[in-house]
Amino acid sequence: MKTSHNLSAMVLTVVCASSAFAQPKLPASAPRAESPARHEPPPQAYADCKGKKAGDVIQHTTPQGQVAATCQDSLKGLVARPNQPKNSPPMK
Numbered sequence: 001m002k003t004s005h006n007l008s009a010m011v012l013t014v015v016c017a018s019s020a021f022a023q024p025k026l027p028a029s030a031p032r033a034e035s036p037a038r039h040e041p042p043p044q045a046y047a048d049c050k051g052k053k054a055g056d057v058i059q060h061t062t063p064q065g066q067v068a069a070t071c072q073d074s075l076k077g078l079v080a081r082p083n084q085p086k087n088s089p090p091m092k
Contacts, residue, residue: 041079045069049078057083 049071060069060080069080
C-alpha cells in the first residue's frame with residue numbers, strides 16, 4: 001500500500017513538473033497578449049449622445065433601425081448603449 005502511495009505521489013510530481021516546462025516562454029521584449037478585444041461602439045453611438053448627459057434614455061440609430069439606449073460615460077465620451085429587454089440574453 002505504501003509503495004502505491006509513493007508511486008502515485010511520484011507520478012503526480014512528474015506530471016506537475018512537466019506541465020510547468022511545457023509552457024512556452026516569451027522573451028521579455030515580446031508584446032503581452034491583452035484582454036480579449038472589446039467591441040468598439042460605432043461613431044453613431046457617440047453622435048446619438050451628443051448634447052446629452054449620462055443616464056439620458058435616447059433612440060439610438062442602428063443598421064437594424066431605432067433602438068432604446070442609455071447614454072453612458074466612456075473613455076472617449078458619452079456613448080449610446082442599447083437597453084436590454086428584461087429576460088433577454090446579453091448582447092455579444
